[in-house]
Amino acid sequence: MEFTGGGRLIVRITPVDVGKRVSVRCLIGSGGGVEKFTDTVGVLTSWNEGVLLITRRTGETVRIAESSLVAGKVAPAAPARRRSPAADFEEVARVMARAWRPVESERLGEWELRASSGFTRRANSVLPLGDPGLPLGEALTHVRGWYEVRGLPAYVQTATGAVGTQEELCAQLEARGWWSEVSAEVRIAALAPVGDLEADVERVRLARSFDEAWLRRYQRSGTPGSHVLRVLGSGPSVWFATVAGEGDAPAAIGRCVVDGRWAGFMAVEVDPAHRRQGLATSVMTALARRALEEGASAAWLQVETDNDGARALYGGMGFAIHHRYHHFRSA
Structure with missing residues (x-):
């Protein structure tokens, strides 16, 4: 992983790069005259009050103190996988949704609220492809109420790890007290x-x-x-x-x-x-x-x-x- 410019480590990212895929190196300790570093690659989901949040492909959120940064740059998109069909995230997500239709659904802007008496999370969760048409806090309040009426827990299905996925939404949900209960790989x-x-x-x-x-x-x-x-x-x-x-x-x-x-x-x-x-x-x-x-x-x-x-x-x-x-x- 190359960070140097003219032999120096350089931090080339700023808060304006939130939403972009980045690669950073930070100092995690030193002892015996040896400094220890760690590298993190993912989507920069926030940069507030001296703390960076980076969401990895796996959905894991990493918190990094700005003061520990020694290098950072905007990283290119992950390379295409060989022998797999070319497809963007939204295409695959919509195909998957059509293959497992809920008993009941309702639109909230571009979001789809889905319910099927609790049979599988896929058929009883929000599919948030696009804008809900409301500020996020108001949208989530509506979501909670919609599922509460049906006697169901409120779930939002999000995605990470590809171009156009929802790392920022994951971080916003986490910040509001929602937690990831189960994760799965989508393979093609x-x-x-x-x-x-x-x-x-x-x-x-x-x-x-x-x-x-x-x-x-x-x-x-x-x-x-x-x-x-x-x-x-x-x-x-x-x-x-x-x-x-x-x-x-x-x-x-x-x-x-x-x-x-x-x-x-x-x-x-x-x-x-x-x-x-x-x-x-x-x-x-x-x-x-x-x-x-x-x-x-x-x-x-x-x-x-x-x-x-x-x-x-x-x-x-x-x-x-x-x-x-x-x-x-x-x-």
Whole structure:
């Protein structure tokens, strides 16, 4: 990381650079005649009263005392990832939203308030793409009231780590006492290599709808009411995959939504007794081939950051991190 100018460390950033991606170096200590430094790269989300807030790609907010700065500069945007489809944040965010529609929604300016009787945070959170049409404090008061009427906690879904994501909004929510309750990676890939994987797709049954057995394998529904059925069935072109098991529930399931050039993969779950048998790959491959037949060429999926097994599986299929999203809950 190069900070020097004519052999000197230079701080080239000021408070007017808030909102830009920056790279800074600060002094964290010294001892025995040796100074210790640390480097931070991210979006400069605020610079107030001698303290800088920098939000990293992961959504983590780093507080840095201005007095500790020894170097800083505006950094170029993160380089494009090889072999992944070109896509900006807003395109991917809107495609994902269309694949998981809520039972009820309402507009607040350009924000969308979504509710589905508490079934998944995605379907019960605000999607803040654009301007709410109100000062942020007033918008958040409206959000709290809207969810309170429905007996639900107030969540705002934000994103970090790509051009055009919402690091500043994350910092503003945090400053108002909201906290990030869960984070996930949004990964994208070219679709054809997923469809070309060697897998036992003959075991996978594809259908336009799901049955009670499919729901028994799905781990997030609890007692499936009509709100669960509506969310799972939503999307432009929806497919469900099932691999038969020995009992009442399938050995593996999956869901795919085809939307133009995109195929989104969700609800890929395998019976613990049948894991490490390639069933998740078979489900993904079968769904990818069907999506290719419908004209899709790019793929996306979401995986929680603590799910190491799934992250390794999808990384091996060529899925690279595009951005990360976070659900901020009201204090």
